[in-house]
Amino acid sequence: MSMEGNAIVAQSGGPTAVINASACGVIQEAMKTDAITGVFAGHNGVLGVLNEDIFDLGQEDPDQIELLKSSPSSALGSCRYKLKDLQSSRADYERILEVFRAHDIHYFFYIGGNDSMDTAQKLSQLADEEDWPLIVMGVPKTIDNDLAGTDHCPGYGSVAKYNATIAMEAGRDTEALYTHDTATVMETMGRNAGWIAAACGVAHRSPEDAPHLVYLPEIPFSIERFVADCKKVYNDIGRVFVVVGEGLNDGEGNYVAEQGGQFGKDAFGHTQLGGVAETLRDVVQEEVGIKCRYIKMGTAQRNGIHFASRTDRDEAYEVGRRAVQHAAEGTSGLMVTLERKSAAPYQFDTGLVELDLVANGEKMVPREFINEAGNGITQAMVDYVSPLMQGEVDIRIGDDGLPVYTRFARHNLEKKCPARE
Amino acid sequence: MSMEGNAIVAQSGGPTAVINASACGVIQEAMKTDAITGVFAGHNGVLGVLNEDIFDLGQEDPDQIELLKSSPSSALGSCRYKLKDLQSSRADYERILEVFRAHDIHYFFYIGGNDSMDTAQKLSQLADEEDWPLIVMGVPKTIDNDLAGTDHCPGYGSVAKYNATIAMEAGRDTEALYTHDTATVMETMGRNAGWIAAACGVAHRSPEDAPHLVYLPEIPFSIERFVADCKKVYNDIGRVFVVVGEGLNDGEGNYVAEQGGQFGKDAFGHTQLGGVAETLRDVVQEEVGIKCRYIKMGTAQRNGIHFASRTDRDEAYEVGRRAVQHAAEGTSGLMVTLERKSAAPYQFDTGLVELDLVANGEKMVPREFINEAGNGITQAMVDYVSPLMQGEVDIRIGDDGLPVYTRFARHNLEKKCPARE
Numbered sequence: 056m057s058m059e060g061n062a063i064v065a066q067s068g069g070p071t072a073v074i075n076a077s078a079c080g081v082i083q084e085a086m087k088t089d090a091i092t093g094v095f096a097g098h099n100g101v102l103g104v105l106n107e108d109i110f111d112l113g114q115e116d117p118d119q120i121e122l123l124k125s126s127p128s129s130a131l132g133s134c135r136y137k138l139k140d141l142q143s144s145r146a147d148y149e150r151i152l153e154v155f156r157a158h159d160i161h162y163f164f165y166i167g168g169n170d171s172m173d174t175a176q177k178l179s180q181l182a183d184e185e186d187w188p189l190i191v192m193g194v195p196k197t198i199d200n201d202l203a204g205t206d207h208c209p210g211y212g213s214v215a216k217y218n219a220t221i222a223m224e225a226g227r228d229t230e231a232l233y234t235h236d237t238a239t240v241m242e243t244m245g246r247n248a249g250w251i252a253a254a255c256g257v258a259h260r261s262p263e264d265a266p267h268l269v270y271l272p273e274i275p276f277s278i279e280r281f282v283a284d285c286k287k288v289y290n291d292i293g294r295v296f297v298v299v300g301e302g303l304n305d306g307e308g309n310y311v312a313e314q315g316g317q318f319g320k321d322a323f324g325h326t327q328l329g330g331v332a333e334t335l336r337d338v339v340q341e342e343v344g345i346k347c348r349y350i351k352m353g354t355a356q357r358n359g360i361h362f363a364s365r366t367d368r369d370e371a372y373e374v375g376r377r378a379v380q381h382a383a384e385g386t387s388g389l390m391v392t393l394e395r396k397s398a399a400p401y402q403f404d405t406g407l408v409e410l411d412l413v414a415n416g417e418k419m420v421p422r423e424f425i426n427e428a429g430n431g432i433t434q435a436m437v438d439y440v441s442p443l444m445q446g447e448v449d450i451r452i453g454d455d456g457l458p459v460y461t462r463f464a465r466h467n468l469e470k471k472c473p474a475r476e
Numbered sequence: 477m478s479m480e481g482n483a484i485v486a487q488s489g490g491p492t493a494v495i496n497a498s499a500c501g502v503i504q505e506a507m508k509t510d511a512i513t514g515v516f517a518g519h520n521g522v523l524g525v526l527n528e529d530i531f532d533l534g535q536e537d538p539d540q541i542e543l544l545k546s547s548p549s550s551a552l553g554s555c556r557y558k559l560k561d562l563q564s565s566r567a568d569y570e571r572i573l574e575v576f577r578a579h580d581i582h583y584f585f586y587i588g589g590n591d592s593m594d595t596a597q598k599l600s601q602l603a604d605e606e607d608w609p610l611i612v613m614g615v616p617k618t619i620d621n622d623l624a625g626t627d628h629c630p631g632y633g634s635v636a637k638y639n640a641t642i643a644m645e646a647g648r649d650t651e652a653l654y655t656h657d658t659a660t661v662m663e664t665m666g667r668n669a670g671w672i673a674a675a676c677g678v679a680h681r682s683p684e685d686a687p688h689l690v691y692l693p694e695i696p697f698s699i700e701r702f703v704a705d706c707k708k709v710y711n712d713i714g715r716v717f718v719v720v721g722e723g724l725n726d727g728e729g730n731y732v733a734e735q736g737g738q739f740g741k742d743a744f745g746h747t748q749l750g751g752v753a754e755t756l757r758d759v760v761q762e763e764v765g766i767k768c769r770y771i772k773m774g775t776a777q778r779n780g781i782h783f784a785s786r787t788d789r790d791e792a793y794e795v796g797r798r799a800v801q802h803a804a805e806g807t808s809g810l811m812v813t814l815e816r817k818s819a820a821p822y823q824f825d826t827g828l829v830e831l832d833l834v835a836n837g838e839k840m841v842p843r844e845f846i847n848e849a850g851n852g853i854t855q856a857m858v859d860y861v862s863p864l865m866q867g868e869v870d871i872r873i874g875d876d877g878l879p880v881y882t883r884f885a886r887h888n889l890e891k892k893c894p895a896r897e
Contacts, residue, residue, distance in 0.1 A: 228549050351772045353769050
C-alpha cells in the first residue's frame, strides 16, 4: 500500500554529532520515493508544526542536504517541548493534525528519544481516531544510549569515541607533567545512564593509560570510596585521571551535581559547590592532597563530528533511510532499531519496535559491564562499544582551515492555519 | 665546525598537540647526523638531567619515534622546574654540566617556552665558563603563542584550530535548542595572552555563527559591558555564545578567575564563585536572565592532536629538525623561529633568535587584531591565524576505534654521578 502525500521530518531533544545524518537519510530517501510528493521540515521539532513554522526541503540546495552527513547538532532546529497524554495535551495534538491536513502531510518522521516516540505514538493514535491517513515513523537518537528496544542508539558511538579520545589525550597531559597537574576529573553527559562515561573506560588499555577510574550513575556513589580509590591509584603510579558521569548519585536520590543529601556536605564535612566535576576536583585537592584540574566538555561533546564514529554516522543515515522505506510500504507506528547481527566481525541490521515500548523504556549499563569495585568497566563493555567507534567522518573544510557545516535557507511554507494564541 | 658527542633532548612546560612532532624532528635528524653519536632524552625535562634520569632513544622502536608525529602531550615527560639566575641556581647548573660530562653530552636541545630558553641560555653561558664544549639550541613551544622573536609558535595553530572548531560545534548546539540552552560561555587557555580565545573568533563567519562575543585578557574586562553585550546579542538573534580567555582581568591586576577586586563581588553585588567560565555563566543567568551552560575544555584543548593543524604539526617538526642542522654546523645559543615569508599563499621559513630575547619577551595580541568594542576580532587576526590552521593530521587508530599514541620503553642510561641529596 502506498499513499500519496507530503512528508515532514523533525528533530527533537538534545543534538548529537549524527542526528543530521539521520535527517539526511530521511530526506534523500523521501525525495526519491514516488508516493512522497513534497519533503518538509518542522523548524525546531514539533514546535515548528504547532507554530506552522515549516520549510520546504525541496527548495534547499541539494549540496547543503548532502552536507548534513558531516554537520553536527540539529540543522532543522530542535526543541524540548513535551506533549503529554492525549487527554491533557489534546489541543496540541489536534493542532498538529490541523496543520498536517492544511499541508496535505501524510508522512511524519520524528527523530528523537523516548519522549519524542511517545509524542509520535499518540499522534498516530489520534490521526487514526480522526480518520486522517498518517504514517508515523520514529528514528532513534540519543547520545545517552538509554533507549529501549535497540542494541544501541545513533549518536552514542560518536560521543563515546570522542569522549574516550579526550580522556586519552588529556590523560597524557596528566602523565607528562608529573610534578604538576597530576590529577584530573572529567565529567561526561549521559544523565542517569553511564554509557558515555563507561565508553571512556576503553581508553584504559593498560594500568598506565587514563582513565584510571570510571564512575557511573548505575553504582551508588560514595565520597569515601572515591577518595580511597584516588589515593590508591596516585600511590601506585603518581597520577590519577577520573571520568565521572554527570548523574552520579548515592542510589537514594541524592545527586552529586545538586549537592543533594550527603553530598551537600561531603563525608569529610566540607560544603561543596558547583557541578560534579568541580565538586570532585575539590574533594581530590582537599582529601588526596594533590592539585587537581577538571574538564567539562559540556555540549561540545555531543557535537564532535570532527572526530565522530564513521560507523555511527553510517548507521544514523541508515535508520533514517529505512524509516522512509518502511513508511513507503505502509508501515506505521514503529521506530527503526539497530540490531547487532554479529559481534566479530561486527555486522548490524535494522529492525522495528513499537513506539510504546521505546516511550516507556530505559536501558541502563548492565552490572556485568561494570567491574566488581564499581570504579571501572569490564571486557564485556569494551566488546559492546568498540565496534560502534570504528572509523572517522570526512569533514568539509573552509579556506580558513575550519569545518563547514550545513545552514539551510529555510523557505517557509505559506501559513494556512490561523495562528495559535 | 662539527663536534663529536652525544645529544640530549628534553621537553618543558605545558604539553601541546605537536611538541612531540618537534621532538621527532630533533631525534630523527640527530640520528642521521654524523657528529652526533648517541641521542638521549631527559625524562621530565631538565629534571631528568638533574636526576640523571635519562633514556636512550637509540634503543626505542623507530616506529614509536615516528608515531611522535601524531601523539599529543610530552612523550619524553615534562616539568615546570624553574632554574633561576646563575648565581642563585648555580648548584643546579653545575649539576647539569656534571651529568653532561659523565655522558659525553655536547648537544642540548630544549623544547619549551620562555622560561626554558632562559635556562638554556644560562646553561650555555656556564658551559663556556667551565670549558665544556656544549651546543645549546632552543626549540619553541607554547600554545599561548606569546613567545617573542617568532611570527608564531608551534602548538598554537593546533590549539587555535581545535578551540575554534569546538566553538563552532557547540555553537550549533546553542542554535538548535532555541527554547533551551540558548547561552554558553566557553573558557580557553592562554594565560595573559588572548591568542587562543582570539582564534575562536574566526569561526564567527556570519552574525549567526558562534562565537558572537570574544573577550581577551588584553582588554580590561568589565562585567557591565559584558552583560550589555550579551543582552544585545540575545535580543538580536535569540542566543549568545561567548568565548573568554582564562586570564580576563580588569587591567589593574584583578582577575575574574581569582575573584580579585571588583570581581570578588560583581558589579551587581553578587559574590561569584568558581573560575572564569562558571563565574560568567552565573552572571549571564542572573543578569541576562537566561539559562546558560559553560564549557571548560581544560587540558583537553592543548592535546587535541585528533583535530590538530597539519601546518602546525609540520612546522613543529621542522623547527626541531632545523635546530639539529644548525647545531651540527656549530651554531649555539639560539632558538629556531618561524618567519612568515608570504601571507597569501602562506609560506614560512625558519630563522634564528637570541635565547635572551625570547627569555625576556612576551607577545600579546596587538590592538589592531581586536575590534573597537573589545568584544571580537578583526580581519587582521583572521588573516594572521587562518594559514596556521590548515590541514589535519593523520592519526593511527587501534582495533578499538581509538587513537594509538607513542609510549616509550625508556631504557635508562646507567647512572654515573652520585645522586643529589
